[in-house]
Amino acid sequence: MDKIDANLLHEIADMQNETFEGAYNIRKNGKGIERKVTDNINIVTKKDVSGIDIYVKENTKFEIVHIPVIITESGLNDVVYNDFYIGKNANVVIIAGCGIHNDHHKDSQHDGIHRFFLEEGSKVKYIEKHYGEGKGTGKRILNPVTEVHLKNGATLEMDSTQIKGVDSTVRETKGILEENTNFVVTEKIMTHGMQNAKTIFEVELNGKNSSTKVTSRSVATENSTQQFESKVVGNTESFGHVECDAIIKDNGKVVAIPEIIANDVNANLIHEAAIGKIAGEQLMKLMTLGLSEKEAEQAIIDGFLK
Numbered sequence: 001m002d003k004i005d006a007n008l009l010h011e012i013a014d015m016q017n018e019t020f021e022g023a024y025n026i027r028k029n030g031k032g033i034e035r036k037v038t039d040n041i042n043i044v045t046k047k048d049v050s051g052i053d054i055y056v057k058e059n060t061k062f063e064i065v066h067i068p069v070i071i072t073e074s075g076l077n078d079v080v081y082n083d084f085y086i087g088k089n090a091n092v093v094i095i096a097g098c099g100i101h102n103d104h105h106k107d108s109q110h111d112g113i114h115r116f117f118l119e120e121g122s123k124v125k126y127i128e129k130h131y132g133e134g135k136g137t138g139k140r141i142l143n144p145v146t147e148v149h150l151k152n153g154a155t156l157e158m159d160s161t162q163i164k165g166v167d168s169t170v171r172e173t174k175g176i177l178e179e180n181t182n183f184v185v186t187e188k189i190m191t192h193g194m195q196n197a198k199t200i201f202e203v204e205l206n207g208k209n210s211s212t213k214v215t216s217r218s219v220a221t222e223n224s225t226q227q228f229e230s231k232v233v234g235n236t237e238s239f240g241h242v243e244c245d246a247i248i249k250d251n252g253k254v255v256a257i258p259e260i261i262a263n264d265v266n267a268n269l270i271h272e273a274a275i276g277k278i279a280g281e282q283l284m285k286l287m288t289l290g291l292s293e294k295e296a297e298q299a300i301i302d303g304f305l306k
Contacts, residue, residue, distance in 0.1 A: 001028075004072055008099030011163060012129040013068040024066035025052055027080065029073045041065055041092070051081035051113075054094075058087030058119065069098040074138050075106030081113045086154075088119040097129035100140040100165075109141035116147065118154035126158045132165030139167040146173045150181035152207070162189040162197065172200045177238075179207030187216040188305045191224035191252070201230040205238035205267065214242045219301050220252030231259040234267025244273040247304060249297070 001009075005028065009015040023041040026034040030050070037043050040060040044053045054065060071078060084094065102108045118124060132140030148156055162169065175183045183203060191197050203212045212232060220226045232240035246254040258271040278300050286296035 004101050005070055008070040008072075008101060008131065008133075009068055011131045012070075012097035012099045013066050013095050015066075015068075020064075020066040022064035022066070027067075027069045029071055029076055030078045038063065046081065049081045050079060051083070054082065054084045056084070056086045056090045056092055058089055060087065060090040060092060063092050065092060065094045067094070067096050069096075069110055069112065071098070071100045071102075071108050071110055074102050074104035074108055074136060077109045079111045079113075082115070084114065084116045084124075086116065086118045086122045086124055089121040090119075091123040093125045093127070095127045097127070097131070098142055098144075099131045100134070100142070102132070102134040102136045102138045102140050104136040105138050107139040107141060109143070111143045111145070113145045114147070115149070116156060117149050118151060118156060120151045121153040123155045124157070126156060128158070128160045129163060130161070130166055130169065131163040132167065134165075140165055141168045142166050143170045144172070148173075148175040148183055150175070150177045150183060150210075152179045153181065154178075155182045155184075157184045158186070160185070160187045162191075164190060164192075166191075166197070167195050168197075170198045170200070173202070175203040175212060177203065177205050177207055177210035177212065179209060181207060181210045183212040185212070185214045187214075187218075189216075189218040189226065190221070190301070190305060191219070191226055192221045193224060194222075195224040196226070197224075198227045199229065201232075201242070203232050203240065205232070205234045205240060206236065208237050210236070211239040212241070216244045217305055218244075218246045218254060219249070219305060220246065220254050221249040223251045225253045227255045227257070229257045229259075230271065231261070232269055232271075233261045233263065234269050235263045237264060237266035238268070240267075240269040242271045245304075246275040247301065248275060248277055
């Protein structure tokens with residue numbers, strides 16, 4: 001790997017000293033370039049489509065899987081299908097994400113379709129980061145799709161961050177939850193220039209005592225636009241809470257479209273949304289500490305997205 005590769009991997013997967021702890025699979029420009037498996041985690045190349053299957057043995061505890069994707073080829077349209085099979089009572093961390101470096105005029109795009117199948121009592125922390133860079137006029141496009149299937153007692157915590165440099169993205173997350181399951185999603189997005197981002201959440205609470213909590217924090221600056229759509233369906237005794245908070249600056253635009261459907265009298269569903277500019281009182285307080293207005297604004301944004 002060259003310096004560009006290493007920088008992308010550092011941004012999206014916190015790679016240190018050109019190595020990863022635990023099992024990993026590195027994909028570059030549409031092809032797998034490096035892989036490591038462990039006694040408890042196996043990674044197998046799919047035969048019918050481009051992608052991999054990740055198998056985690058039951059009772060596996062506190063292991064880490066890295067599956068980063070990097071693109072440095074302008075004009076490439078990469079599509080990958082990754083399936084995760086998490087054994088009963090396993091507890092693992094999965095770190096994914098995609099980084100695109102584009103120095104030319106052609107658009108570069110990555111569509112990652114990830115499906116999670118969690119067996120009873122298993123737990124997964126899924127960390128996904130998206131990042132774009134480069135001096136070219138070609139766009140950096142990322143369209144991630146995440147499908148989550150949770151069996152009795154399973155928990156998945158998803159932490160998704162769009163760092164910067166992504167010109168266009170449609171982010172889809174879908175969940176189907178059985179009894180006593182919990183799906184927690186935290187999303188952070190910042191857009192600038194003419195960038196646009198669309199987020200779609202759809203969660204079905206099918207099992208008794210299933211629950212989901214979705215928290216989206218976004219900042220739209222300059223002439224960028226964002227749209228947040230959420231749909232939570234409670235089909236039994238369940239709990240769902242969706243929270244969308246956004247800061248707009250300059251000519252930025254944010255649209256929030258909530259939908260909650262209770263098909264059972266014991267389904268408790270909540271949606272909250274707040275969109276607005278940075279409060280003047282916050283700016284003044286930081287400026288009295290010696291910060292310029294620009295520095296104060298950035299400090300507020302950093303704290304909001306932290």
